[in-house]
Amino acid sequence: MRDTPKSTGKKDKPMTSVLLPEGELRVARCDMLDKLIAVGDGDAALLYLYILRHGGTDGSAAARALRLSADRYERAAFTLNNLIAPTEKTKAATDKSAEAPRYTGDELRRARLDDQTFSGLCDAAEGITGRALTEGQLRCLLTIYDYLGLDAGATIELLSYLKSEKGTVRTTDLRREANQWADMGIVTAQAAQQYLTRRADEKPLSEAIYRALGADTEQPAPKEQRVCRFALAHGFPADAVELAVHRTGQKQGHKSLDYTLGILRRWDNAGVHTVSEITALEPETRTSAVSAVPAAVGQTPAQPTDSATLAAWEQDWAARVRSHRRNTEE
Template sequence: MTSVLLPEGELRVARCDTLDKLIAVGDGDAALLYLYILRHGSEDGRTAARALHLSDERYERAAFTLNNLSAPAAETKNTEKSENAAPQYTAAELRRARNEDGEFSAVCDAAENAFGRALTEGMLRSLLTAYDHLGLDGGAIIELLSYLKNEKGEVRLSDIKRETYQWADMGIVNAQDAQQYLARRVNEKPFIEALYRALGADPAQPAPKEQRVCRFALAHGFPAESVELAVRRTEAHQGHRSLDYTLGILRQWEKSGVHTISEITALEPESRTAAVAVGQTEAQPTDSGTLADWEQAWLAQKEEIRRRMKEAEANGL
């Protein structure tokens, strides 16, 4: 068979365990989406789908596959596996890296300023793992240290470990990419905190599943009140909170093209009562005569789509 030679260019780092899983499932769209995220970061889903020429259905299927490959329960396990696979640097190697590599030495100096004390061997090992094993350059690591110090008031080794592995997953390996990514995080912070509150989560210490729902809501443009409506609907249908069920509701709304409460309640009049509990001042009647013109037209369009889908199913298409 013909050999393939890849041209040289800008470096992006991919985790082998994720690549192995993608190869195993054989999902080409998921693999393509993963490459897009490595190159551009986790951007808006519609932008990614448009760039990759994927229909909404194909994009959602690819995103679902990727989310399952990196499900919260597996993320911790995979991170631990990656940490165990990292080189076990000796004390001599750590000293040599700090004394002989000017770029890494600058990282160590910045880390000491951030920690407010001399680096321990464990701190040095984590920094060298990010620099040498994960491929983050000195500028990216310094940007991370500065962000953690400004954002949390202190720098913890656990935060460095978690963030550097995540950055490597996303292909954020140089200072410019780090600055762009951190700028987005700063701008998104108020929205993220509101989303966590809607989920009933602690914005300072969200659980992995809460982070997953928040990422989906943020990426697809769901405001906090819509997320809270999904939580209330989950409780009404399940009798308890279920983040998996809530995420399923959001996925269904995304598939239907609705995001705000007004759009959701136009599609699902039965949701109007629940919407009152999340900030609506008055429950609106559900008969079509009370709906705005755009709502009636929009509902008619959705009903027509449903009718065509039922006809297709009846005809075995």
């Protein structure tokens, strides 16, 4: 039985309160504040406040204003990106699964019989695939046409693209690519043709970027596609992506596409995209760049970091990131 503390007869001293001064209003998302509090990362919280105040972030300016070293800024940006990205991904998945119609067999048959445009799309799909549509394929096509809003021409362009690229049209590939096209606003035949032309022009560069990421150029994973799209959209050449991968290996001791994307975002915010620009801004990356260049693209060896050599605060930060990931996945 534990002893009950004796009363000293004195009242506990009240905690000091804080009153905020009036000023220009900025609104913070409560869910982000809850996550920052749960993670307990002071640098990430400061960076979030800086972004909230300035409406964006220039990496070098933010690091100077917050008195953060390049490494501390990078870790803070990485933590913030990981707190934000799962929320957006989960929300999008929830919205689509909640709103997508559940077509019955009768609805599928009526759509093919009564809607001449959709019927023509189905006939074209059978011509491209070389076989009659199954009920699952028919449901996927109707979802793309009726729910995602791709017109018949855009859907035919998508089917033809998948057939030429992969040799076959799998429902999973069709569904995933159609969702990406809808998110990008590619819903007409003209927009699809322009996008595919641009994609063909970018193919040599995208393949080089996938090799830099160590990805399968024929079937890259969704997260690898995300990094590649970011690199292409923001003008990063393959050797800059390879440098980001190399730095990820040095800092994390393992492959982490989230961390690599965080590095690219920081460089983009700072306005640097080529290896020469990056090393001019961050002299400390020069050694990494030199050691990464001789290796074949995509074959840069990771430089594991022995956890025993990390400072206590770095080990604590890494543990919090792992804990957050596990909670997010659950």
